[in-house]
Amino acid sequence: MSSNPCLIYVPELLQYNFGPQHPFNPLRLKLTIDLIDQLGLLTPTLLYPPESAVDADLHTVHDRHYVDAVKKAGDTGEAEPQDTQYYELGTEDNPVFSGMHHASLLLVGGTLTGAKRIASGKADHVLNFSGGLHHAVRAKASGFCIYNDLAVAISYLRSQGMRVAYVDIDAHHGDGVQWLFYDDPEVLTISFHESGKFLFPGTGTVYERGSKAGFGYSLNIPLEPFTQDQSFKEVLDMVLPVALEQFRPDVIVSQHGCDGHEFDPLAHLSFTTEAYSYAAKTIHQLSHRLCDGRWLATGGGGYDFWRVVPRVWTLLWAEMIEKGDLVDMPGEWLKKYGKHSPVALPEMVSDDTEAFSPKPRHAEIMEKNRLTAEKAMNPQFLLKGDPSRTQLAK
Amino acid sequence: MFVEDIMRKKLITIKMEQTILHALQLIKVNRIRHLPVLHNGELVGIVSDRDLRDVSPSVLLNEHSFILQNTSVKQIMKHEVIVIHPLDYLEDAVKLMYDHRIGCLPVTRNDRLVGIVTETDLLRALIELTGSTEPGSTLEIRVPERYGPLAEITKIVKNNKVSINSCFIRPDQSPQYRLIVMRLKTIDPANIIQEIQQAGYQVLRPLVGGDIDE
Ligand SMILES: [Zn+2]
Ligand SMILES: [Zn+2]
Numbered sequence: 344m345s346s347n348p349c350l351i352y353v354p355e356l357l358q359y360n361f362g363p364q365h366p367f368n369p370l371r372l373k374l375t376i377d378l379i380d381q382l383g384l385l386t387p388t389l390l391y392p393p394e395s396a397v398d399a400d401l402h403t404v405h406d407r408h409y410v411d412a413v414k415k416a417g418d419t420g421e422a423e424p425q426d427t428q429y430y431e432l433g434t435e436d437n438p439v440f441s442g443m444h445h446a447s448l449l450l451v452g453g454t455l456t457g458a459k460r461i462a463s464g465k466a467d468h469v470l471n472f473s474g475g476l477h478h479a480v481r482a483k484a485s486g487f488c489i490y491n492d493l494a495v496a497i498s499y500l501r502s503q504g505m506r507v508a509y510v511d512i513d514a515h516h517g518d519g520v521q522w523l524f525y526d527d528p529e530v531l532t533i534s535f536h537e538s539g540k541f542l543f544p545g546t547g548t549v550y551e552r553g554s555k556a557g558f559g560y561s562l563n564i565p566l567e568p569f570t571q572d573q574s575f576k577e578v579l580d581m582v583l584p585v586a587l588e589q590f591r592p593d594v595i596v597s598q599h600g601c602d603g604h605e606f607d608p609l610a611h612l613s614f615t616t617e618a619y620s621y622a623a624k625t626i627h628q629l630s631h632r633l634c635d636g637r638w639l640a641t642g643g644g645g646y647d648f649w650r651v652v653p654r655v656w657t658l659l660w661a662e663m664i665e666k667g668d669l670v671d672m673p674g675e676w677l678k679k680y681g682k683h684s685p686v687a688l689p690e691m692v693s694d695d696t697e698a699f700s701p702k703p704r705h706a707e708i709m710e711k712n713r714l715t716a717e718k719a720m721n722p723q724f725l726l727k728g729d730p731s732r733t734q735l736a737k
Numbered sequence: 738m739f740v741e742d743i744m745r746k747k748l749i750t751i752k753m754e755q756t757i758l759h760a761l762q763l764i765k766v767n768r769i770r771h772l773p774v775l776h777n778g779e780l781v782g783i784v785s786d787r788d789l790r791d792v793s794p795s796v797l798l799n800e801h802s803f804i805l806q807n808t809s810v811k812q813i814m815k816h817e818v819i820v821i822h823p824l825d826y827l828e829d830a831v832k833l834m835y836d837h838r839i840g841c842l843p844v845t846r847n848d849r850l851v852g853i854v855t856e857t858d859l860l861r862a863l864i865e866l867t868g869s870t871e872p873g874s875t876l877e878i879r880v881p882e883r884y885g886p887l888a889e890i891t892k893i894v895k896n897n898k899v900s901i902n903s904c905f906i907r908p909d910q911s912p913q914y915r916l917i918v919m920r921l922k923t924i925d926p927a928n929i930i931q932e933i934q935q936a937g938y939q940v941l942r943p944l945v946g947g948d949i950d951e
Binding site for chain 2: 366431434435436478485486487515518540541542543544545546568569608609611
């Protein structure tokens with residue numbers, strides 16, 4: 344597998360910052376980049392700075408008035424009451440911060456730069472840890488996401504005539520990306536997430552399958568709370584290769600939120616780093632098998648930024664550049680951050696899966712997830728796109 | 738919710754002298770199951786897909802289309818129609834349809850048909866009532882059956898500056914308790930959950946730690 348990977352990063356990306364009390368802490372990026380660096384995986388030739396996006400890029404998926412409201416809020420430092428009401432700006436989840444429009448533009452630019460490098464053949468694999476803001480929709484911020492970098496990038500890839508498979512393994516449903524391409528049969532969205540019965544945003548049932556010509560081109564695999572690695576891997580294997588082989592994408596865009604880890608404070612899945620490494624490897628292999636290695640990956644959620652995010656994302660980068668033999672965490676990194684971390688930092692890059700005991704009812708959880716995947720993959724529904732088929736949903 | 742908020746206003750109707758062949762076509766083309774029957778603009782009856790199927794001869798018989806073309810809707814329609822008023826409540830519609838085991842209620846004002854409510858509309862209303870059309874996190878809280886808990890809990894939500902998508906209270910298995918199901922417009926309800934627990938209430942869902950047997 345010859346490949347030409349690149350990592351999108353500049354320190355200015357840390358400016359996407361909702362403040363010290365907010366769970367979406369830019370430290371997650373810093374800790375990750377430092378870890379990659381100290382493991383010797385940050386070769387300067389692989390590093391590529393993002394080009395900031397421009398308003399016209401945003402307008403391919405976002406409403407102009409919404410973009411204007413974000414700009415204004417970022418300039419004045421506060422949201423007008425109607426902007427909070429209509430656009431969800433200035434809420435506890437999506438607080439206004441100074442310069443938020445520009446910080447968000449750079450972040451969107453990161454993912455878009457990746458898309459452009461892939462479309463022009465300059466790179467095959469691109470990774471942007473700062474991207475992955477999958478909740479933002481056309482005219483609303485949602486769940487820490489101001490602009491939907493993934494949708495802007497997908498929209499660009501579409502404009503280059505490419506068929507896009509979007510794979511989302513964040514613990515939360517990839518709702519924003521799904522709704523933005525719900526009618527489009529050239530974009531297949533697949534989301535693995537904790538069931539929305541209690542977890543935000545609440546959507547992502549197997550019955551959401553796309554609409555109109557896009558019917559069949561949205562796949563959802565809602566997992567039971569406390570799902571563990573074994574079940575996740577099984578379900579991933581049941582769904583991903585089959586769906587992607589049928590769809591025949593020109594490029595894979597993937598979101599690697601790691602808030603499904605056992606330690607994550609927001610969601611209730613029970614993965615270890617093993618689930619994430621396995622998903623990264625599967626997606627990587629499929630990209631080579633199906634679309635000449637064209638693979639654009641982003642970060643996403645992940646709120647245990649001391650213990651989980653840096654390791655999971657380092658393993659993702661290692662997979663991308665085929666350095667799969669990481670063992671110990673670098674001493675310097677542990678020393679540097681150990682004194683700031685409120686929790687003991689793991690000493691191995693990968694979790695010892697033996698140390699995570701089976702959850703109560705794990706057999707039942709596995710069975711339920713298997714049934715969910717079977718339902719999602721029911722050939723009656725898989726990849727259709729005939730408008731009259733939407734009636735089946737009734 | 739008033740009936741007028743949930744009823745469908747785009748109406749497909751038939752006149753009583755029209756043929757059942759025509760009725761069958763209307764039902765097929767519009768993918769509906771009920772046709773209100775009008776005479777001089779007034780509602781005089783209703784036919785369902787079942788009524789139509791019951792009188793349709795087997796497709797294998799020769800007289801098939803003869804009967805369909807020569808039987809009028811008037812001959813097979815139900816004359817006794819249970820109707821509802823636009824200012825009735827959602828609960829009235831649900832109760833009527835449930836008690837009479839019917840799938841559809843024409844909505845009339847002064848004997849004029851102004852809308853129709855079907856099972857599908859009730860299900861859509863249910864989706865809206867549970868607030869699941871907007872992104873949010875759901876909590877299920879068990880509270881004692883007395884005055885006060887809801888106010889205390891909503892105050893906690895308010896102090897955390899989070900808005901509520903929907904909220905309903907339903908009986909618990911044990912009569913001393915009620916269940917509050919609340920959808921909050923936030924991705925991160927951890928703080929709110931903690932404060933609700935500190936106030937002495939039991940948060941049943943989301944579970945933490947995986948100990949599913951309560
Ligand atoms: Zn490769
Ligand atoms: Zn997430």
